[in-house]
Amino acid sequence: MVTIKDVAKLAGVSIATVSRSLAEPDKVSEKTRNKVIQAVEKSGYVANTLAQNFRRRRSNTVLVLVPDIANPFFANIIQGIERVARQFKYRVLLGDTQGYDENERIYSDLVSHKQADGIICLGRNIPFPYRKGRQSLDPAWPPFVMACEYHRDIPVPAVGIDNVAAAEVGVRHLLSLGHRHIAYIDGPEDSILCEDRLQGYKNALKSSQLRYEKGLVVQGDFTLASGYRAMTTLLQRKQRPSAVFCANDEMAIGAMQACRDAGCELPGDISVLGFDDIVFAEYTSPRLTTIHQPRNEIGERAMTLLLDILSGASPAANRVILPFSLELRDSTKRLE
């Protein structure tokens, strides 16, 4: 294995000069720099990252905590993160948390010695230490950014869309089609995202002087199956809703299946509105009307934000709000 020493010998300079030529080229005269570069090329030297990480006390790696990689929604965000990370020579370490609260593992494995320079959390259960807020945070914990979700009380840097507004736009769309009996299939309890969407749902109802009916809100957990179950519950009501707004596309797709199984026409009997606009939304029958989130961009911006923080820039824009859009397709229909 060719080390910095070999290069130094080959170039006829000291190892310090080699190191400098590569890391801070302007601290070195052009002549020597060229000698070094030549030697590097000739020898095929590539710096030992393990040694560098150790010495520099950082790893050029970010840890991405994903509640569930199998969820295509998250996958797109990860892609965005990856792209930016690669551009800035960072590596992406994946942690599928599967809902577990795995603080100790994260801590002892990665954080305590800067195995990861920063953390991006895609889910709602953020590692415990961050819940206590910046000031009381053990300095060993590295910078932390949330994508999608955010924290209500603590100003954790976060990237996402305005979920209240998005939900409101969606539900208003249903209202504009004449629906008055609109159900909401909610996501997991501890998701602020879903609280916001619920709020948007309520806002929209209020704007039409409709009263919020608790029985029309059923909780799911973002999975297809939970959407199915929730819809099944809703269909058992004496008065069936004529439209249902779902906190994500998967539950919407599950709900559609439940409708079909119950013999409902789609969208004739029931209009379905999703959230996220995953690729599959265009391939359901009928095609799913949904709220589009810029997933790739969310990932990109989250990574960019993290890099900013890592580079010591003040967290100017502590919370990045990206635009959403209502994607009109065929699963919502005017009420006759």
Added chain:
Amino acid sequence: MVTIKDVAKLAGVSIATVSRSLAEPDKVSEKTRNKVIQAVEKSGYVANTLAQNFRRRRSNTVLVLVPDIANPFFANIIQGIERVARQFKYRVLLGDTQGYDENERIYSDLVSHKQADGIICLGRNIPFPYRKGRQSLDPAWPPFVMACEYHRDIPVPAVGIDNVAAAEVGVRHLLSLGHRHIAYIDGPEDSILCEDRLQGYKNALKSSQLRYEKGLVVQGDFTLASGYRAMTTLLQRKQRPSAVFCANDEMAIGAMQACRDAGCELPGDISVLGFDDIVFAEYTSPRLTTIHQPRNEIGERAMTLLLDILSGASPAANRVILPFSLELRDSTKRLE
């Protein structure tokens, strides 16, 4: 930061003893071992992984090359890998190759200095050096395992199912329903997986004395959109197929949409058979009949295999073949 030195002082022993107590406990007397353990607990010492990695020249990290994380099929495999990795205190570094051939990056970033101790490749474009076979492989490249795909000529360790047999079972099912005009929507050209599935398709046809008709095979690229396009092409034939076998579920779902758009009844006019059994397959309309692959297990076994190789075990089972199953649902129907 508390280092091994602090622990040594606290326990009243040398750093070497501390190191040994932790790494090779039986090389140390019980008495001292206990002293050390106490000191470790008291001080809250946790070994600096960066230093360890550097000194040991390995990282306890595996690199997983994924063609596309957004594909739920791969996501499940990654989950399996993650689970085993975690169990054995390995970390998973994710590389979304997006089809790029990014050999140099992998090499200079990771491989040359054991930033990753091993590689698991989920896709078909395996890093160049491995294509040349073990004997002519630069020893810097770490052990390599393929999941799903494999290499025809070179005995690269691989985990997967018997794709020829699986496809044959699937198509025989269609034949048993009376279909005689069966199309195949193929995956990308360079995928051995798909070659195998095509072979299975041919085998099945032959077993029913049907001749293989080239026009009934259309190429896709595993995406929903490509399935849609392929099916559209097939529907333009003077004689439409009565059934179509797709190399993956996404293309099948795309194909179903194309059928609907063309005014075909599903499964009345056309039976559709998928491959993989992704979660969405149960939520299409009609529910998709498909070949089930044990995705999680593929990931788990791939990681296990890699760990075996890393631990120096001879690659006894160089190729692991897992069972598949035909998942009968509603998208295939007897031809009337």
Added chain:
DNA sequence: TATTATTATGTAATCGTTTACATCATAATG
């Protein structure tokens, strides 16, 4: 030209482990 400021380079310490080797104590052997 002599002196000082500036820039370029080298020397050597350092990061926190692991590990070969030396040393010392203890147990087993003759």
Added chain:
DNA sequence: CATTATGATGTAAACGATTACATAATAATA
């Protein structure tokens, strides 16, 4: 009891980079 094997511990040298500091070379000034 002397000698040798065995086991437990310590000493110190790595690993390959970065970087504070010292020194040498050059440029700027008087």
